[in-house]
Amino acid sequence: MSMINRSWRLAARPQGMVKDSDFSWHEEAVPETLLPGQILVETLYLSVDPTQRMWAEADSYLPAVRIGEVMRSLGLGRVVRSNAPGFEPGDLVSGLVGWQSHPVLTTEGLNKLPPGTPPETALSLFGLTGLTAYFGLLDVGRPKAGETVVVSGAAGATGNAVGQIAKIKGCRVVGIAGGPEKCAWLKNELGFDEVIDYRSENVGERLRELCPKGIDVYFDNVGGDILDAALANLAMRGRVVLCGAIGDYNKGEQPQGPRNYLSLLVKRGRMEGFIILDYMPRAMEAISALAQWAAEGKIKDRVEVATGLENAPATLRRLFTGANRGKQLLKVVS
Amino acid sequence: MSMINRSWRLAARPQGMVKDSDFSWHEEAVPETLLPGQILVETLYLSVDPTQRMWAEADSYLPAVRIGEVMRSLGLGRVVRSNAPGFEPGDLVSGLVGWQSHPVLTTEGLNKLPPGTPPETALSLFGLTGLTAYFGLLDVGRPKAGETVVVSGAAGATGNAVGQIAKIKGCRVVGIAGGPEKCAWLKNELGFDEVIDYRSENVGERLRELCPKGIDVYFDNVGGDILDAALANLAMRGRVVLCGAIGDYNKGEQPQGPRNYLSLLVKRGRMEGFIILDYMPRAMEAISALAQWAAEGKIKDRVEVATGLENAPATLRRLFTGANRGKQLLKVVS
Numbered sequence: 114m115s116m117i118n119r120s121w122r123l124a125a126r127p128q129g130m131v132k133d134s135d136f137s138w139h140e141e142a143v144p145e146t147l148l149p150g151q152i153l154v155e156t157l158y159l160s161v162d163p164t165q166r167m168w169a170e171a172d173s174y175l176p177a178v179r180i181g182e183v184m185r186s187l188g189l190g191r192v193v194r195s196n197a198p199g200f201e202p203g204d205l206v207s208g209l210v211g212w213q214s215h216p217v218l219t220t221e222g223l224n225k226l227p228p229g230t231p232p233e234t235a236l237s238l239f240g241l242t243g244l245t246a247y248f249g250l251l252d253v254g255r256p257k258a259g260e261t262v263v264v265s266g267a268a269g270a271t272g273n274a275v276g277q278i279a280k281i282k283g284c285r286v287v288g289i290a291g292g293p294e295k296c297a298w299l300k301n302e303l304g305f306d307e308v309i310d311y312r313s314e315n316v317g318e319r320l321r322e323l324c325p326k327g328i329d330v331y332f333d334n335v336g337g338d339i340l341d342a343a344l345a346n347l348a349m350r351g352r353v354v355l356c357g358a359i360g361d362y363n364k365g366e367q368p369q370g371p372r373n374y375l376s377l378l379v380k381r382g383r384m385e386g387f388i389i390l391d392y393m394p395r396a397m398e399a400i401s402a403l404a405q406w407a408a409e410g411k412i413k414d415r416v417e418v419a420t421g422l423e424n425a426p427a428t429l430r431r432l433f434t435g436a437n438r439g440k441q442l443l444k445v446v447s
Numbered sequence: 448m449s450m451i452n453r454s455w456r457l458a459a460r461p462q463g464m465v466k467d468s469d470f471s472w473h474e475e476a477v478p479e480t481l482l483p484g485q486i487l488v489e490t491l492y493l494s495v496d497p498t499q500r501m502w503a504e505a506d507s508y509l510p511a512v513r514i515g516e517v518m519r520s521l522g523l524g525r526v527v528r529s530n531a532p533g534f535e536p537g538d539l540v541s542g543l544v545g546w547q548s549h550p551v552l553t554t555e556g557l558n559k560l561p562p563g564t565p566p567e568t569a570l571s572l573f574g575l576t577g578l579t580a581y582f583g584l585l586d587v588g589r590p591k592a593g594e595t596v597v598v599s600g601a602a603g604a605t606g607n608a609v610g611q612i613a614k615i616k617g618c619r620v621v622g623i624a625g626g627p628e629k630c631a632w633l634k635n636e637l638g639f640d641e642v643i644d645y646r647s648e649n650v651g652e653r654l655r656e657l658c659p660k661g662i663d664v665y666f667d668n669v670g671g672d673i674l675d676a677a678l679a680n681l682a683m684r685g686r687v688v689l690c691g692a693i694g695d696y697n698k699g700e701q702p703q704g705p706r707n708y709l710s711l712l713v714k715r716g717r718m719e720g721f722i723i724l725d726y727m728p729r730a731m732e733a734i735s736a737l738a739q740w741a742a743e744g745k746i747k748d749r750v751e752v753a754t755g756l757e758n759a760p761a762t763l764r765r766l767f768t769g770a771n772r773g774k775q776l777l778k779v780v781s
Binding site for chain 1: 507689704706708710713714716718720721
């Protein structure tokens with residue numbers, strides 16, 4: 114009996130909210146023979162990230178996933194068979210495994226993880242999520258101790274890490290999230306100084322109250338009106354870090370753009386984007402720091418795990434409905 | 448017979464295009480006695496700048512001009528009487544003289560100009576205009592030799608200087624201006640590599656053609672759709688320098704904001720504003736360089752001079768109808 118690779122392939126460019134029908138389900142026998150340099154992997158966990166919506170829709174910092182191609186995704190798996198030097202059955206690897214249960218991959222771009230690595234943390238705090246928070250905040254935002262840092266999407270995977278790192282660096286941290294549960298979690302368990310519930314509060318007014326000297330660093334995960342409210346409350350020489358615009362991804366139209374962008378002029382401000390892939394050569398710097406803080410109990414990693422490859426589209430949707438708190442993973446059960 | 452100070456005072460906050468009726472004309476006798484520290488100045492030239500529209504409308508990087516207050520303006524005049532040490536009748540001074548013929552001023556913030564200074568250049572290339580171009584381009588935009596620099600409002604006072612400085616620094620320069628005359632002037636007389644006439648050409652398409660590797664530095668004087676077109680054509684790690692948004696000042700509504708701002712994310716770009724007043728401590732650095740380049744014939748200063756204080760509102764309007772080429776001044780004839 115040959116092994117079956119189950120996969121979701123991109124069937125249509127998503128318009129508005131991602132739908133199951135944007136993908137098609139395939140089951141195919143895994144090839145009997147591996148070419149030199151190839152390995153067969155059993156996927157254990159998939160990383161579920163807002164940027165996947167962008168990969169499916171259009172060319173961006175990576176070329177768009179082609180129609181008919183397996184949906185692109187970071188993930189983590191175990192080597193089943195190997196025709197590549199240095200990779201043995203049983204090794205744990207992480208990288209772009211895609212929405213599939215038994216991919217045949219070349220080893221380029223894959224990372225071998227030390228035996229015993231907890232797979233959840235490897236895809237969260239020590240994965241691209243933690244690195245995004247670390248380099249986006251510290252390298253692009255450059256907060257100084259005593260400054261006020263505001264982060265939106267604060268209960269999301271990147272956002273909660275940004276807030277915790279800002280606290281470690283001695284900043285005053287205001288998080289913006291949706292709903293009383295998330296807000297209570299940020300304030301009571303993660304030590305955010307203040308929280309704003311964008312579902313029940315006027316974000317602009319609350320930012321004015323909570324940041325009377327203005328916002329020194331605004332880490333933006335959402336775009337839209339919240340970005341505008343932050344721009345309107347920027348401190349002199351304030352910095353806006355563009356990490357994503359989850360609020361705009363599903364609108365099916367071009368976002369309106371930040372109407373208050375001229376705050377950057379009046380306040381001598383800076384708005385800057387970054388892509389975490391550029392920081393890969395410095396990954397160990399972040400992982401060392403994050404591991405140290407985690408060991409000292411200064412940073413907490415929260416992961417939510419959905420189960421079953423068949424639920425990949427629905428799990429991706431969770432990110433855009435604000436259902437998840439912390440990092441969203443999908444456990445692939447073979 | 449006492450001397451008369453003629454002035455324009457702000458009468459109403461401008462809405463849409465600046466109107467004569469936004470200001471009221473006053474003629475008042477100049478006080479016979481000066482308090483200690485005061486000087487009486489005869490205004491010779493006023494600098495006419497887009498930012499004056501902003502000063503009249505609302506608080507920005509400076510508090511708004513109050514209703515009933517003399518309209519704020521940079522200018523240059525000759526000291527008539529002095530009760531301030533170091534200032535003698537006949538001295539040339541520049542600073543915030545306002546829209547008035549015979550202001551009584553304190554000397555704080557005024558600059559004494561060396562005898563014989565050509566007044567037109569003092570308010571243009573060696574004034575805030577030249578400094579704005581110099582520091583905005585070099586300090587905020589940081590172009591490297593060989594990079595592509597695009598400037599909008601290129602035939603305006605700041606824009607044409609930006610393009611010329613970028614050429615001196617070894618960049619490829621594309622100017623965006625309105626009308627064939629301005630475009631020909633930029634290309635044939637000032638040495639711009641390429642020009643785009645936004646009145647007759649599709650700016651986005653032309654930027655794509657003329658900047659196949661993308662825009663490394665975009666110096667924005669206009670905002671609106673042209674800013675959006677530039678963002679859409681940003682090179683990797685491109686920089687957008689926000690100097691002003693002349694296209695938006697008179698719209699009477701908040702600008703829509705740059706819809707393509709997420710280019711900053713995908714291209715790892717930076718959009719940054721600045722206010723030239725912050726650079727005053729480094730003014731001599733710019734003036735020395737500009738004077739050197741002017742002496743070597745590498746940079747040309749073009750000035751248009753309107754005449755008569757009574758024409759101040761109409762002269763300010765010229766900036767927003769695209770009538771001026773180079774620096775607009777108003778000669779105040781007593």
